[in-house]
Amino acid sequence: MTLPPLTILLAAPRGFCAGVDRAIQIVERALARYGAPVYVRHEIVHNRYVVSQLEAKGAIFVDELDDVPDDVPVVFSAHGVPKSVPAEASRRKLFYVDATCPLVSKVHREAERHERTGRHMLLIGHAGHPEVVGTMGQVPDGSITLIETVADAERVEVADPGAVALITQTTLSVDDTAEIIAVLRRRFPELQSPKQEDICYATTNRQQAVKAIAPEADALLVIGAPNSSNSNRLVEVAKNAGCTRAVLVQRAVDIDWKALEGVRTLGLTAGASAPETLVEEVIAACRDHFTVELRDVVVTRENVEFKLPRVLVA
Structure with missing residues (x-):
């Protein structure tokens, strides 16, 4: 057959x-x-x-x-x-x-600096996410207001509109965050923002790669965990970029093969916490159902490395 x-x-x-x-x-x-x-x-x-x-x-x-x-x-x-x-x-x-990611630690230091200089912070992020909990826990209670949506940005009030700063969760959708930031900058012209956006390079790169493949794909699989913010954002980015049949799967066993019937072009990516082993597993499973041709779509190459704590290197 x-x-x-x-x-x-x-x-x-x-x-x-x-x-x-x-x-x-x-x-x-x-x-x-x-x-x-x-x-x-x-x-x-x-x-x-x-x-x-x-x-x-x-x-x-x-x-x-x-x-x-x-x-x-x-x-x-x-x-x-x-x-x-x-x-x-x-x-x-x-x-x-x-083991806090250095890019998350950067946001922590920004929060401390803003608190020292008397600025109230608006944190764009998702309530209850460990990164948001950690960032809000760097400064005294009441120093940060969490902004999850454009609606939140439209209605938030601060005691001193001239002393307000912006920080963000690192794993958000660049496009969605840009919309919220635009509202905050309109409402608070003196809003202090980081020199570089807090959304990390890896989140941005993975979203750009999904944008590159989504318009050509009949369906798209994102390998990642349900509680992974960056993986869920990749699904959203794919749908917004034209692939409405984008879904999150943890392993090959989670794939709905019936839903892929008739698909001739499949986009495949993995969230920032998913190992390449799981990508290879999904490709192998696809070979059981299809005659597979692989095509790499490279938007950039990463060479970032972060040093380990000295206590584990000495």
Whole structure:
């Protein structure tokens, strides 16, 4: 039986970013240096496959420091944590390693600077996301107002419109954020913004790659976790760019093959916390149903690397 043809447009860049790669290395090096178990507060990155691989090596993932015994190493996730978390770890004399992505740490430093200079901050982000919780936890309560939508931007009020600053979650949709920022700048002409937008290079690059393949694709798969902000934004970007049949899948087993009947061109990408192994798994599964031709669509090449904490390098 002859399988139907399928051209897979493989977006590049895709998958792991430098911050995710660094965070995973931190857990692996901590296990190698200190032995199992190494505790990790929250998922180190939002990907169940990655978490399971690290659990198999001896990492134990917990929700809060209360779940961490004394005298064991603990790692904080790539999304960042409120200041209260390392403070509590220090109080308990826990040895901890902070795996916060350096680009998230940059936002934390911006928040501290704005708070010191008396500016109220408007944070564009998603309520309850670990990165947002961590950023808001860098400064006293009431210093930041969360903005999730254009409607929020239209109605937000601040005590002093002349002393207001903008910060953003790093994993948002560039286009959606631009719309919210435009409203805030119209309403607050003296709004202080970062010299470079807080949305990280990897988020931007992956969204640009999806925009490049979406118009040609009959359907598009984004490999990523349901709780991964950047992966969910890739689905939205694909739909806005013309591929209405864009869906998020965690693994090949999650693919709805009936929904792909009649598809001749499939876009494929992976969120910043999804390993290339899962991309290869999906391609292999496609070969069971189609005669596959791969076509790489490269919008840029990344060469960013972040240094590991000195305590794990010395």
